[in-house]
Amino acid sequence: MSPIGPLLLATFLFCAGVYGVIARRNAVLVLISVELMLNAVNINLVTFQNLLYPGDPAVTGQMFALFIIGVAAAEVGVGLAIVFNMFRNRASVDVDDADLMRW
């Protein structure tokens, strides 16, 4: 199996995430797009581990992917809490509305 297929798929997913982050206005959908980008990086890490460095005893690529999954789960929790706070204060989750950096 050639590594070029998974790498191109990861590139495509990352660019879809970039598009979502820029184009979406709903803060939850922006978070979803960020998750898409993190998952694209995971595909890259697993591809490099299993196709290019299969004999690594420390399994570095897959370990990084596992840690990214854990950190991303924590990030979703805190990010959604911030979005809820924003919704409670402003009655809107529009990222274009949240441009006021003062009390």
Add this chain to the structure above:
Amino acid sequence: MTGHDVVFVLVGLLTAGGAVLTVTSKNLMHAALFFAVTLGGIAGVFLPLAADFLALVQIVVYVGAVAVLFMFGLMLTRAPIGREALDGQNRGLAMAVAGGLFVVLSTLVIGAFGDLPTAEVTGPRIDDLGIAIFADWVLPFEVLSMLLLAALIGAIVLARRETGESGEELTVTRIEMAQDRDPDALEREQAALTSGSGGDGEEHA
């Protein structure tokens, strides 16, 4: 083309389609469901790459927890539905940036890895993974557990309703989303609520 390649191409196409629909869908819930499809597809991509454990973790953590969390988030923050309301004015800019980035990145990837020979996919066995976690990666593992605890506490503190010094609940203004709601609706709602609670009381008695 081996069987691995065929499976990868099919699942990869599903994943890419799900990702495109996630970032372009007009309906909020549809976007979240397409996101779940994309995550499941990524778990499917891990399987021909011989990362079975990671595929299972992906399904448990992402499809099972994160996607559901996002659906809760979307439903609790009732947002207007419709493409104009979901997408900003800068859709053209987003398309240009994402398309340009894709062209640049894929050129780089093909230039750097395009001439690599096709290799047999060999993944580590699951017991190797376990030994690696608890031998080589035990410090990052423990730090990650502390991070998860901190994120748990932080999320609770952030999302909790604010209370004053005395612990009394502050009065919360009710958010009325629909401006053109008919005025009798609130009374009917209240009547339904009282009759519903009365019915409950009888049941408990």
